[in-house]
Amino acid sequence: MRRSFFFIIFQTQVGVGVLSLPSSLYAGAGTDGWITLLVTGVAIQLIIFILYFLSNRFPSLTLFEYGTKIIGKYAAFIVSLLYILFAISTAVIVLELFETTIKTWILFRTPMLVILLLLTVSGTYLAVGRIKVMGRFYQFVSILIVPLVIMSAYTLKDADIRYIMPIGQNGIGTILKATQQGIVSMLGFEIVLFIYPFVQTKGKTALKSLTLANVAVTLLYSFLTFTTYVFFSPAQLEMIPEPLVYMLKGVSFVIVDRVDLIFLSIWIVSVMTSYVSYLYIAGRGIQHLTKRKKTTGPILVAAFTALILAMFSHDRYTVEMLSGYHAKASYFFALGFPLVLFLMSLLFKKKRGVAMNKKLYQCLILLSMLILLTSCWDQELLKESKLIYGAGFDYENEDEIRTTFVVRNLGVPVSQGGVYSNRIISIAGPSPRATRIEMDRIISKQVTASKNQLLLLGGRSSKTQR
Template structure:
């Protein structure tokens, strides 16, 4: 792939970071508590280690084909037809992820902010702004992600402020649920922190590849793991175990209970920042889907394919939005995500190593 649109390692870091930090952060503490109790924050530390292993696998695969995306190097490894099937599956997965992001965005906004606003209007808010960003060059995405990442700082500060009312006894004794239970619940952590697989589609655009790129990927994983662990830990020491059992989105409830002299609804500020993180995740998966459609239809530009993916995601996201349906669809999506984040890349890496296949220009 020859391209004049490139990103530096800092932009690679922020693309990975912003793609991982998404819609799941609101309900993650509640989900982890359901599986691992107050040891859920330990689960996230283990999850970060597991994701780092996956990142090594993705990196070694990309390093064998440094100027090609997965859509382009898969045929060189497993043949045209098998690679075509995998490409279609990745496009479907990316669009499905976009649909779930849209649905969770709509239900959350309608619950907390825009109670009477029609569903379509809320969906269009994310669709139009996200599609506009996705059709730009990868460099534009990288710069935007880098710029909006500063908003994570007030999010951390707002959450840290609640620690003045924390009670460390809520999480004691540490490890009370057993290592087996903690380890088993890592699957929910991995699903909530998905997004690192975008490296399979943006690695060719990175200016400084090799160890510099791996360093950016690793730092992004450390940053996301630290952020999720901190936010989860904060909610666990703020709410009692009995409260965590009945609160679906503890982060928002936690911030709703505090106010300042000139700011009464801190939770609305938090949700405003959360919306940006949701949009960046949505944009990233639109980009993955658009690149796939472009490759399969042999188009020169990604604008048309991204618009197609955006329309499909919007259309299907307008169906049932009750929490039960969304959670059920998210469950199926979570199971499928293991194949796309680990299964297929690991298979391609092993085959490429076994048959010594790599990019000819190396």
């Protein structure tokens, strides 16, 4: 399973976030976002070393199994349960983003449940098979990455390198800060904690496969992001939420008119592989906790749970909120918990052959958990947001409301010779919330009304309660 191991890691990392990654990185690091991805690859490699050394200490066990040997039965049960919930929540987010993208670009009028079932049924069918079957499938579909790269490279004929000049203009601090978006989009390497026992050739060979997979994903994401940055101007990148699809939408050939549909078809396969991997993690965890012999039943339970949750939390604001919480939690599951387990396993090795009393054991657990209790902070920079300076509401007809937003384009500060400009967006929808969601689809950056200075209500809307 040496080759399959590489492709499982690679396909799990390449997932749903590739479409919006250039836009999110541009919001954080400007046109230096592609450099951020290279730095992110180095940071992920350091995390991979920790995951590898931890897994290599228990080469025949998964994290669900050796957790008991390190932190005890009850603490390991809690950690295993948290990993199961994390895997299911990841599957939910993948389903939601998959449905949103497919409905936006391809199947406009197809019911939500049908689209969700397309991924759920096909993904579950693959996940209930053996890990060897998954590995062979991942290896087979990885060839699709080649036409994806070729299609993106073809757009370079219309590229303008001046769009990203001067390189590094946003500063090393901004580039490093934006790595958090890159790490979240490149998650998937943590699956090594659950499939390492099934790797036939362990040790340095396995570490080599892990490293090559991370290098391949880093180069792929950096290349795709780079092509969008030299294809679109900075002003265009501020308005485009999914630059890769828009870039390929303008490409056509004599035989193929919609290249973007071919791209999305390849993207669907990558989304399914990520979804299958997290279903497998959740299924293995449920199997371990319930002491079942096969993973088929637990995987079906995880898939059904993810499907139900995806159906109930599906508007854009809810998805973004859940994605934000999931991104913050992912640091604990990809780095926090494995680091604690690794340090404790090293400490226990020093105590090998010596009976450890109960109080000392509990103290060590508490001290190790302090790593996860560090304080946190958050901020929203104005340059990463689009500010609503004015809003107006009035009835379009009996069933729709017309909402008009005045959005401030900050651009270069006035102190540096820049000029502020306003963009007026008018959208009709069944409710103010629906029009706000639609505006988020149009504007790439995060929209905030915290600086709103004007609110206008039409005659009917000011008199009518709805």
